[in-house]
Amino acid sequence: MTRVVEVPTQFDDRSFDQFAKAFGEPDEERLLFDAHAVQWGAPYGLLGLLVAGQNTVERGAQRPRLTIPTDKDVLHYWARTGFFEFAGEWFEIHGRTPRASQSRSSEVLLEITPVRGSDDVHGVVGVIQDRAAAILSGELGLEATATMGFGMALSEACQNIVEHAGTSGWVAVQTYHWRRRLGRRVVVITVADAGMGFRRSLQATQGGRYGDRWGDATALEAALIQGASRFRDPGRGQGLGGIRRYVNRWDGKLSIRSGTARIAIVPSWDDDIPLADGLAPFPGSQMLQIIPAQQAE
Amino acid sequence: MNSIDLKTILNRTVSTGYGDLVTRHTGRAVRGGVEELLESVDGSQVAVIDFGAVGCLDISCADEIVGKLLLEHGGARAFLLRGVTEAHCEAISLVLERHDKAAVAEDRQGQCQLLGPLGDNVRRAFAAVMEDGPTGATDVAARLEMPTDATERVLDELLERRLVQHEAGGYRALTAL
Numbered sequence: 001m002t003r004v005v006e007v008p009t010q011f012d013d014r015s016f017d018q019f020a021k022a023f024g025e026p027d028e029e030r031l032l033f034d035a036h037a038v039q040w041g042a043p044y045g046l047l048g049l050l051v052a053g054q055n056t057v058e059r060g061a062q063r064p065r066l067t068i069p070t071d072k073d074v075l076h077y078w079a080r081t082g083f084f085e086f087a088g089e090w091f092e093i094h095g096r097t098p099r100a101s102q103s104r105s106s107e108v109l110l111e112i113t114p115v116r117g118s119d120d121v122h123g124v125v126g127v128i129q130d131r132a133a134a135i136l137s138g139e140l141g142l143e144a145t146a147t148m149g150f151g152m153a154l155s156e157a158c159q160n161i162v163e164h165a166g167t168s169g170w171v172a173v174q175t176y177h178w179r180r181r182l183g184r185r186v187v188v189i190t191v192a193d194a195g196m197g198f199r200r201s202l203q204a205t206q207g208g209r210y211g212d213r214w215g216d217a218t219a220l221e222a223a224l225i226q227g228a229s230r231f232r233d234p235g236r237g238q239g240l241g242g243i244r245r246y247v248n249r250w251d252g253k254l255s256i257r258s259g260t261a262r263i264a265i266v267p268s269w270d271d272d273i274p275l276a277d278g279l280a281p282f283p284g285s286q287m288l289q290i291i292p293a294q295q296a297e
Numbered sequence: 298m299n300s301i302d303l304k305t306i307l308n309r310t311v312s313t314g315y316g317d318l319v320t321r322h323t324g325r326a327v328r329g330g331v332e333e334l335l336e337s338v339d340g341s342q343v344a345v346i347d348f349g350a351v352g353c354l355d356i357s358c359a360d361e362i363v364g365k366l367l368l369e370h371g372g373a374r375a376f377l378l379r380g381v382t383e384a385h386c387e388a389i390s391l392v393l394e395r396h397d398k399a400a401v402a403e404d405r406q407g408q409c410q411l412l413g414p415l416g417d418n419v420r421r422a423f424a425a426v427m428e429d430g431p432t433g434a435t436d437v438a439a440r441l442e443m444p445t446d447a448t449e450r451v452l453d454e455l456l457e458r459r460l461v462q463h464e465a466g467g468y469r470a471l472t473a474l
Binding site for chain 2: 117118119121122125126129145148149151152155156159162163227234235236238239241242245
């Protein structure tokens, strides 16, 4: 038996819960991820797809099938993000995938890149500082110091995988012109993993403090708002606070989804809610950072 | 030893290709390299940690290097963080706040500032010592229009935290030998 997991036609952070619901709880059926009708897939969605594939394979189920988008533009965009370089490991792909273009797309600041250890984080930060400086200061109007802060925010997000996930993950950085949603350019960092998630990571050190209230939502609050860590070293747990401060300073958005909850630092230009609980469960954690172009005073 | 160049230590202990101080793993390795060098330095000397050739500094690495150096060695010797950028200062400040520590940071133009959770009077007294050179509590008190005993307490806090040095009859900025 095959169960079809429909991929939303507009596949990004705002439709992700729909995807998580379709993915559902593990069962014995073989999964078919149906992306044929996708009209737009942001890296948040693409990394989620990789996580779903990885999670399915790592729990011993049959490698799922993936039908790729029929829209050529969408398909080529997916190729430019580097998605197909990794999708083959976790999916049996149905459809002809385009060869990734040798010339990098200007909107892709960092292709989908695996994060497995400290060396990967160094590589990601080194690459992004070269590529992002002109865009951050030139096109987004951020001060020059924002570029270094951007590297910090990216590094801390990736380290969340290295230090807490218990497995590997991915990172991608894009820039877009959000004409309808915001009317400005934005740069978007997406980081995702199929690991243990915040609740399990913090369970031993924080779970007892919360008692019956302990869950995915309280774990996210403990990590992001209170700087809690699974390590007893008092210097731990500062990374997410640093990201939060950076995002606040540049009027950006930060969102972290883990398990059945999502927490967000919501700027005035966005209509997300600060904390959502009782969502469809999804493995690991997914982090989104959005830094918008600064408006002239 | 004039200063401890973090980029050199990074390249020696982690990888020659790196220019950024990111990740805890890297921070631990670099701190180990710094501590090796500190063993050969007289504790009365100011340990100058040079960030001048460092690109990005993340919070985890700042914690492993600056945070833990101050926690483990800050009681015995003074540290001066040289060649820091504004972005470095942001990362270091978060770490210092977490540990209730403070440090003197010198930017790439040679301007010094205090980083860490310190009161206004402490910062003003530090600025007075920096600007006036070796100076006594009475002069600082007059300049800041503060009572002498309160000024002495503030200067003692700077001294205790090893943010200024003491010399006969007064206080002076941290200087490398």
